[in-house]
Amino acid sequence: MTLLGPGGAGKTRLSQEAGDAVAEAMPDGVWLAELAPVDDPENVPEAVLTALGARETVLRGAGAEEMRVAADRPDDPVVRLAEHCAGRHMLLILDNCEHVVDAAAHLVDHLLRRCPGLTVLATSREPLGVPGELLRPVEPLAEPHALRLLADRGAAARPGFTVDADPEAAAEICRRLDGLPLAIELAAARLRMLTPRQIADRLDDRFRLLTSGSRTVLPRQQTLRAVVDWSWELLDEDERDVLRRLSVFAGGCDLAAAEAVCGPAALEALGSLVDKSLVVAAPSAGAGTEMRYRLLETVVEYAGERLDETGTRPAAERAHLTYYRELARATDPLLRGSGQRAAIELLELEYENIRTALRRAVAERDEQEALCLTLALCWYWQMRDLKTEARHWSAQVKDLGPDPFTAPARPVPDLRGRAVDSPPPMSPDVLDEARRGAHLVHLACMDMDLPAWETPEGQERLRVISGTYRPGQPQTCRFPGFMWFYAVLLTGDMDRLRAILDANIRTCRELGYTWELAQTLQMRANILANRSDWAGDATVDADESLEIFDRLGDAWGAAEALSARGEARERQGEFAAAAADYERAIEYAERLGTNAQLGILGVRLGSVLVEGGEGERGEKMLFDVLDAGRHAAREAMPAARLFLAVRLGRTGRLAEARRQLVLLREDFEAAHFVLFAGYVLGVEGWLEGADGRHEEALRLIRQALERSLDKLSLVVTPHMPSLHFVTAALSVAGIDGGARALDAARLLGAADAHLPPGHFSSPWEVEARAQAEREVRALLDDAAHERAYAEGGALSLAEAAALV
Structure with a gap:
């Protein structure tokens, strides 16, 4: 069996614990052969033979004297090993085989064929490749165990330390160090001079930070850089090139992406890097999907440094950007049919890579690439309710080029195709439409910044946008041009909004x-x-x-x-x-x-x-x-x-x-969702009135009316002022023993008069209206009620609101 894992995963410790656990079942002992000091593969058999003959290397068992005598014989060490192990029931631990893996593999194969009672447990960063070999990956520690290790080593470095003092920082340290025991121990050693938060904040420079290992361990285990350097030195040039380029990915990648970014050597090198525990391979979510490859965060940082040294980062990042721009562009149409679930899952899986590509395009001020990615993603953002993402990226991207909506409004030509039907470069007309699209994606997030659109400058901009297109233009039938209707909605012109939708439906049919x-x-x-x-x-x-x-x-x-x-x-x-x-x-x-x-x-x-x-x-x-x-x-x-x-x-x-x-x-505060704030205030007022707190109720209803009487609210919820008048009538009738009963009746008249034609009153509205009617009539005779009610019906919205 071979214990596999990256440097610092704890393979040596686990092998020794395993040896202890099975010692009673091994009558001829458990023996440890440390191969890390062996620098010549030809010396592997001699090193193992020496270990078997040295009493201090025996973990459990007897027979060291006999083995020492055998070790002094001048025969071939492989033959001598086979001779001495052949009749014994024993466990041989071969630790740190990766740098002499071929020699270790040949020795193990030779011994196992000739020694039926021999069991071999190897530790390595790649498999030995021996027939019958069982591979046991030594996974990074899960969070609870990683935190326990940090707590234990941290308390040794700084008495009294506990992870409970700053659990968020402690968890961040363990997560960002990939749960690797050696890295966590190196971080714990830094607790002598830094707090957990200081350590967590400095992990972007982890190779300078984590340099305080034990003096008693091998040099390659005393610093984090030395751990990774050891693995790097075992790679050939193709493996190094692929590992460097893999550092530009975010969240892993599949084979097609790796080949596109890392070149033709990717397939063979990936297999080797997985074997050498520098790349983690696992099936992506879902049955029948491909393998996915990722680097531990420590390896990402190391490989990124190596990439910078070669000066090839721009080329690798450009290949990454191109690949994921095309993935997003090709996946977008699949969101609109029977394949949409698979398309959504693909975009979710690759979203960190796509965002990274978009971030790089914005940082490089590559407007066309950024526009293409934004417009390819905008429907996905819409479907997944990712308005924060849509607003952030559209704001970034629209500022890369000139403003396409400047006064006076300039009509635009009809365009039947989408701006992302083809990859960049874009034709002038398509580029102009793409720029408008980015602004419209931002406009579609209007509810997150509604006050800005209600200013005179905002209203003027809406008029320019609404005057740019004509109803029924092909591009306004498709997303994101379709979102043009939001500009018209925000101007409060409901009749024009319906005319636009009617015209677009005709165009779609044609x-x-x-x-x-x-x-x-x-x-x-x-x-x-x-x-x-x-x-x-x-x-x-x-x-x-x-x-x-x-x-x-x-x-x-x-x-x-x-x-x-x-x-x-x-x-x-x-x-x-x-x-x-x-x-x-x-x-x-x-x-x-x-x-x-x-x-x-x-x-x-x-x-x-x-x-x-x-x-x-x-x-x-x-x-x-x-x-x-x-x-x-x-x-x-x-x-x-x-x-x-x-x-x-x-x-x-x-x-x-x-x-x-x-x-x-x-x-509301978290979501910036304020369009229906008038409704909320009205409900608050209704509750206060129901509790007999009529002055407070009227204060809230006055605020509700102020919100509900603006132009946009009257377009979207034209019945809302009537509801507030009914709620106000209940509290006006309850003030000062009914002294304002006539005003309450006037408010009921105004409520009925300003109810939109055809409005269906919900059961709650019916209940509130009936209760108000009862309470007002209890204070007035029929004639007085009818006169006041009629007067209220003649009031404008503003006049009725003034009664409140």
Whole structure:
């Protein structure tokens, strides 16, 4: 058996522990032959023979005198070894074979053929390659064991040290040192002069830091650099070249990537480097997939230094960038059909490499490569709810070139192809469109920085962007040009927004853009579903979108179409049908494994179950979304808390409801999700009013109205001011023993007058409206109520808000 592992993995210690463990079963002893000092392979048999004849090298057992006598005989050492081991039942440990591996292999093969009672345990950084050899990789220590080693050695270096004093730094040290025992011991020795955090912060320069090994061990084990130097010296030039180039990868690579970056020698050299424990090979996730290759972090740093010495880093990084740009570009179309799950898994697997390529393109100010990568990834970011990534990279990339949206707005030519249909270099028209695409990807993250778009400068920019394209242009039917509609949405022009979606649907039909047609129908359904007067049209669009997505095998799109249809049905009070749509959408999302999508769908299903009379089941589903935590979409968490607060408030659990709103505000701050802040303030006001705190309730409702009366909120949620007027009426009626009852009746009149045509009131809205009506009428006679109610119906939104 050969114990395999990189330098410092603890192979020698493990071999000796194993020898101790089996000593009782070895009547002729356990013997250790240390081969590290042997510098000539021809001397291996003599070194082993000497070890067997030296009493101090015996770990367990007897017979050293007999062996010493045998060792003095002037015969061939291989013959003499075979003669002396042939009749014995013993264990021979050959430690550190890697630098004399061929000689060690021939000796072991010769002995095992002639000595039936002999067992050999070897330690090496590569296999011996002997028939019948069993390989036992010595893996790096798992975190609990690595931390225990750090704690033990750290306490020896600095009495009283414990990892509990700074558990994050201790865990970082163990992780970044790959769980290698020798490296951890070297780090522990530094605790005499540095804190764990200081050590962790200096691990980018680990070879200068970790130089305080024991004086009693071999020189190659006294510093971290010496450990890796020993392995490096055993490599041939092809192996060294491939190892250097492998350092440019992030998160490992497959064979195709290694060959593209490391050249034709990659296949043979990789096998050798795996054997020599410098490259870790393991199957990637999923059945039937290829092997994946990675370097330990220590080896990455060492090989990177060696790469810099050769001056070939730019060429290696360019090959890496080109390979992963093409991988992203070729995978993007696969996200829109039956192969999307495999495409998502591939991008997830290679995401660190792709990000590294994008980072290098930005650092080199290679605008076209950076644009190509950004636009190839933007739909993946959209599907996976990676808005932070989309916003960060689009901001970086759009600043590499001129601003394509400058006043006055300049119309652009029709472009049927995508900017990433071909690799760079791009034609002038395609480059201009790619630049616009990067800005639109950034715009699509508007909810993360909404106040910036509400400034005069932001509004002017939106007008320029919205005036750049014409409804129905081919590039606006495809992502990211499709996101142009966000600019129109932010200007508050809902009629133009619908005209754009209508024109794009016509263009998709004319040009045969099948997937784009389904996506635009789904988006129009989504927009229309939020307007009760258009909800019927939304259902028709969602049906057609669902049929196309199903035909294409696009599970993500099908789930979105079902969600849009569910929203449309919910707006019409068809709660059971809406719940069925959400449940079916969840099945699609589960099939695809899109956790962010599952979070949003779970919130919608929980909410509609509550409204449809299945309160306990809906409440549990909302709590389940919260339990999913970080796996849910950014919007899912605050939405779940908001709906839970309403549910808890309606069932008299006001303290619990307030707690959800406190946590919701924290979610808002974390997600920069402020578009529906008016709704949140309104719910807070409603809860305060329900608890009899009417002055506080009105203060919150005034803030809610301020948010809900801005242009964008009136476009997206036109019914919200009416809800706030009803909530305000409840608290106005409760102030000073009903002294302001007439104002309360006026607010009810304004609430009804400003409710959008066709609006379907949810059961909660109906309950609140009925309660307000009862309390106001209890304070006024019918005639006074009707007069005040009529006066309220004649008020503008601003005038009604002033009553609050």
